[in-house]
Amino acid sequence: MRVGRRSRRHVRLPSGVTALELDPLAAISARGFLVVVAGVSIACAIGLTIATASQVSSWPLAIAALVSLAVGFGWFIRSAFRFDLGVTNDRFAISFAVIAIAAVLNSLSCLGTNAFVRDDWGLITLGLVLMAAAPFRTSAELGTYTAVSTVLATMLALLHTFMSATADVPRLVVVLVAVAPPLAFGLGAMAYARQLLRGIYSERLRQAEEREQQLDELRRTFVDDDVVGEIGSLRAEIVPFLARVRGQGVLTVDDRVRAGVLAQNLQTAISESRRLDSLGDHVGELIDESDLAPRLHEDDRATLRALLIALNASEHARPDDITLELIEGESSRFGVVRCASADVRALRADVLPFIRMTRLMFRRAEEQSAGTVLLVQFDIDRLG
Amino acid sequence: MTLQIAADIDGLATSRALAKAGTWLAGVFLAATVVISGLFIPVTGHSEIVYGLAGLVIVGLGVVAALHTASFGRALLYTLIACAGLYGFALVSAGVSVQVPGPTPASDYVLLSMPEFAVLVVGISARSLGKSIALGTLAFFAGPGLVQLAAWQQGMPLAVDVPVLCSYLALVLFVTALWFGRRDAARGTALMSGAALAEERDVALERFSTRASSWLHDTVLHDLNALAMAEPGPLTLAHTQALDRDLANLADVRLILDEPGRSGSATRELATVPALLAVVRAAEQSGLRIRVGGDVAAVNDLAPAVVTALERALDECLDNVLQHSGVREAEISVMSSPPGLSVMVSDSGSGFDVDAITDQAVGLRVDVVDRIVEIGGSVQIWARPGAGTAVFITVPEASS
Structure with missing residues (x-):
């Protein structure tokens, strides 16, 4: 099957397919990236928690948030390294949910004492986990998670505008500052997933055409090398014999014997033709x-x-x-x-x-x- | 290659994907900054903030250009332009901040941090780790560096912007991890590609060889045996014709190698259509041999919901062939007939009475007909006992 010009101009991406499903070996780089993102997220969370200790109103919640974050990324990494289906949407949904809980706990841990929403690491890690998920999941799925993250960030920001000492800053500004990180990373992840799939799928189309060309070239090589003529004594003995018999139009007793010998040789040669192994x-x-x-x-x-x-x-x-x-x-x-x-x-x-x-x-x-x-x-x- | 592994060996697709991601990331941070700054115009009465917004536009254009250019030199230039725009914005923003009554924010003010984040991403799409880090580092020193300068010029209290510093370090780590991972993946991909190409070559040569041997067996060998058993004397017309055919074909063996319907496995023909590929692979693994023909690529143009319904319907049809037909071969034909797309699944098996209430008839009706009708399509089933079965499915194309 050849890919038509119409298809090449208007590449419609297959639905529900992730970049890793088309290019499973890219899991190597995706897993490495995920581990680094997880490390950075956890380090960032611990660092910000310590740096903004004065804003923490509930240490049990703050610690629970950190534990939840580690569990969420741990589950994500475990899924990515699993031998079977890898990071399915269900498995990522669990990771995302646990990390979202971490974001909520982080926010609640400084309820009433939160001076700057921008110091809430939960909102950043929500975005980072979406970025790490980009190779594993589809653009549409990431869109859903981005929407959920945005709504969650908005709600948490509004909660703080009512409960914390940010009253002198316009509410819309607080919401925008809170929403920007998860929205930016989420939209970035969606664009990454879609563009990567497009690039890899285009490569697949190109390879399909190349395969057809390779088959034609192999066929030509097969013909040029006269592989058929090399089977048994075909070219050296059988063809001249057939041509001679056809030319003289008469079959002699010697020709009959010769035909029998050649047939036996050819039979042996065909049987010995190497099979693929x-x-x-x-x-x-x-x-x-x-x-x-x-x-x-x-x-x-x-x-x-x-x-x-x-x-x-x-x-x-x-x-x-x-x-x-x-x-x-x-x-x-x-x-x-x-x-x-x-x-x-x-x-x-x-x-x-x-x-x-x-x-x-x-x-x-x-x-x-x-x-x-x-x-x-x-x-x-x-x-x- | 045989395995249908599409891979980003040279990193071009990844680079473009990162450029897109960077564009959105920077775009959101800049847009948020524009909105917040815009809100401050009526609040503060400082209309010069508009000049700052123009600086942000320059930042955006510079970042997008740096992300998408293939030239490292131009990327450096665009990065510097973006940083200049950021400096302009910072001058205005810091100037207004120090004039507004109330506590003056420090230079790690969030309104300055967000465009700094945007500038930091300029290096992520570069085609080598060194260039990527060089661009990011330039952006870090020229972007946040100039912001600090602008803040100092305007008399704003200076403060190290820890989130921006951490973001720079994190970006360096991310890019490094991605590059090392990509290098390992490329090595693995090269290995898999080599294996698949070798397999492809072996399979093709095996087919040609088998085809040639089969032809020799059926023609030349047969004719030699016929001559060995023939009575001496003038050649018969049949012998003459057979020898003419053999000599003609041996003079041009390309004719021997052409084998209609055997240009590759169904899996290979479906390289470009993942939806059908999954169906066919599953059926093949169940023991069916599938022939696929027609305008197969048109399936890619269907809407996602239609593709899902079609996949399930085809699964059911092929399962019916396996369970009830008594044969192990089926054919899928795809025909584009706007405004619909028709797919026919047929077999030459035992068939059945369409009107009878059998498991097969009920199964097709419930699992195929209902599913396709739900998405606005139609199904026709042609079957007769002993004469095979054909299921003709028509689904709406995306534009209809």
């Missing part, structure tokens, strides 16, 4: 009694190949210690990748994105560490 190149041992490797679906085989290459590339694995076993039973097919390592945790960390990719491509895939061995087991539901 390059997965074995990446492992120390390939156990495949049912000859499943050449029959795997091409996407599944590419995923396995990438995982095996990643294992080979890790300094914590030895290529000879990598085993791929493909098993076909009466009612099921599955495979196991085993890799021995002196530091299985480090090995797992090295190849985690590729294990996640395996999880994306196979309906069921699990990984576990058994002693000094990392195991990745997956079901094979489809064949090519």
Whole structure:
């Protein structure tokens, strides 16, 4: 299928898709960014709490706010590093809710004594968590969270204008100062998520066209290299023989015998034509009694190949210690990748994105560490 | 590549996304400053605040230009222009603040802090970590630095703006984390891309080889065997025609490699349509083999709610094929026929009596028809026992 010009000019982004779903490996940078945002948010919260200690009216609430913030980011980070679906909307909603509670507790902890709303770290962390969520969630979802943050910031600011010593400042100014950080970060996160998805999706369209071109080039190479003519003695013996028989228009007894010999040679050559089995190149041992490797679906085989290459590339694995076993039973097919390592945790960390990719491509895939061995087991539901 | 992994290897998409994010971030802070400053015009009676607002406009233009330019030199220039605008705003704002009766705010006044935040983001979209930090640092010293100068010139009490200082440090940390993460991701992506391309090449060559071997088996080998068993003497017409065909095809093997309907897997053909890709992948994992054809890309033009309904309907149709048809192959055809888009799911299985009250008929009616009708579409089901099933779904296009 070729992408029409109309589609390229008016790229309509697929709905409900996050940038990470199109580019799962970007989770590496998204997770790193999240950890730093979490660290900065917590440091900022602790720093501001200490710096504005004179404004704190309830220390239990202030401490509960800090704990809540840490829990919210902790849950977020845990979701981002999970092997299965990662940061789903439900999981992010929990993180956001807990961090929103932290913002409310922070605000309430200085109720009546809040001199400057701008010192409330809760409003900043609400914005920061949206920024960190940008690669993980869709622009529309972030829009909802931004709206919630804005409403929450407005309500807290109004509460303080009634309860605290900010009466000499116009109420609208206090609200604007309170709303600006979550609104700015929220809209920034929405724009980031949408633009990143657009960029990656455009790249996907470009790659689709390139793949078609590569297929054409491979086909041309196949023809130019005369691979067909190289099968058996086709070009050297069979073609001249057929041409001669056709030219003379008569079949002799010797021609019959010669045709029989050539047919036998060709039959052997066709049978010996190499079948696809390059997965074995990446492992120390390939156990495949049912000859499943050449029959795997091409996407599944590419995923396995990438995982095996990643294992080979890790300094914590030895290529000879990598085993791929493909098993076909009466009612099921599955495979196991085993890799021995002196530091299985480090090995797992090295190849985690590729294990996640395996999880994306196979309906069921699990990984576990058994002693000094990392195991990745997956079901094979489809064949090519 | 085979796996349909789209990746931002060179960081261009990320850079553009950061530029957009920075634009909004700076825009909100500047807009809030404009509104608050505007409110002070009638309150204080100082109409010169309007000149300060003009300075904020320059800040905005400078920041947006710095974020979006590809040239580092121009980004430096635009940053300095933005900082000059900020200096102008600070001069006016600080001047008015010291003249207004009551306690005079210090130079970490929130009205000055917010445009300083806006200026700090200029470096986030730069294409290297060094340039990014250099731009951010320039903005930090030239932006808040000039604000302090303006405050001092106007006699405003000076104070270190701790939130702005912390924001600068945090931005440096964020940008650094993003760059290191992106570097690792690019390394992983290159690995995955290499694996997928190698797979693609192997699969293509395997197909060509298989196709060629199959053709040789069915033609040349067959004809050689026929000659070996033929009686000596003049060639028959059938032999002559067979030899002519073999020699012609061997002279141009491209004809052998053309295999209609086998240009790639359904998954690969659907590279550009995530909605259908998910449906097809799920069905393939359940054991179905799906052929997809027609104007598949048109599905991307549908409204989100329509896409969701269509996905679920197709899921149900394919599940019906799997459960009831007795075959393991189905076909999805997409036809754009404005103002609607039609999608047909068909199989050559056992079929069923549409009017009968069977699980299959009821399932299609409830899970497909109702779902599609809800979004303004229509469904027609053609089925006969022993003659396969075709479900013709029409959904409204986005503009209709």
